[in-house]
Amino acid sequence: MDEKNIKGLTLPELENWVAEIGESPFRAKQIYRWMYQRGVRSFEEMSDLSKSLRNKLAQMASVSMLQIDTRFRSKTDQSVKYLFRLSDGNAVEAVYMVEGKRITLCLSTMVGCPVGCAYCATGIMGFKRNLTAGEIVDQLLLIQQDQQKKATNIVFMGMGEPFLNYDNVIKAASILNSELGQEIAARRIIISTAGIIPAIHRFADEGHRFKLAISLNASTDAQRDELVPVNLKHPLWELMAAVKYYTDRSKRRVTFEYILIKDFNDTPQDARRLIKMLGQIPCKLxxxxxxxxxxxxxxxxxxxxxxxxLKDLYQAPFAVTVRRSKGLDIAAACGQLYIRDKSKI
Ligand code: SF4
Structure with a gap:
């Protein structure tokens, strides 16, 4: 059998694999815990498996995916941006952020991104490939090990459009949420999309408890066409209908993100249009x-x-918050992730 990397397998998938190699299915739970709860990087470390089983597994499979290439530490806050090397030589970034007791990890879902939002540095890199569920989960495991701290919150807002890598992102989020994995509450895992309509419907239909965020950034189609090219295919009315479908089905609130750009989408008219557009949707802006x-x-x-x-939004029937980005000095803030050193791509 070819060597297989089993990081990224869900528990039922792992059970099947363990059965396939002729071992008893309960081993799957042990391996799952070692991989996702304790974050070990070799079978050798799985000390409650017999030596012969560890050897057998090591010959057939591996559990390690990424390597930390570089750490960029902010001088203005406690953020650290990680550059990870993938096994095929590609690279991605993820960001560790601290605010009081809250430790948030911003994870990447792709190498580059095909969406090409005009305000985002990642889009300039173009699209290389999707990350596997294992590569997504491994970003968290490596950062936690490096920082010796456990993440409290996860945002899928790094490189890539999560809903164009739907299966792997949902798999990774489910592993991080699982009882035998990291046990991070679903409400503390946010999946942010630029507005991939079929995936929003699917997410609603499948009833996931992870939080949904929509990267809106505009109050008119003309603005959004310029900033987020998917808007040319799915204009605002279609996006709002999809979000309403989600909030109706899930009975959950959605978060709209609005990147405020000088002299572009920051006028009183923009605020008025936002109130009108979002007023009927259970949401936070x-x-x-x-x-x-x-x-x-x-x-x-x-x-x-x-x-x-903010004053112009005072009358809004929804909550309005301001997010100050972290890690500005290390280009780790929203829209800044980009592999700057070409040798690392
Ligand atoms: S904002 Fe997100 S979806 Fe848009 S180009 Fe950047 S990474 Fe891709």
Missing amino acids: NIIPYNQNEFLLYKTPSEDKLNNF
């Missing part, structure tokens, strides 16, 4: 002041502009 980067022309709004925009 998260304003993220745009983070400038060296590749793109959009600008960060002034504090005054931001405060005025």
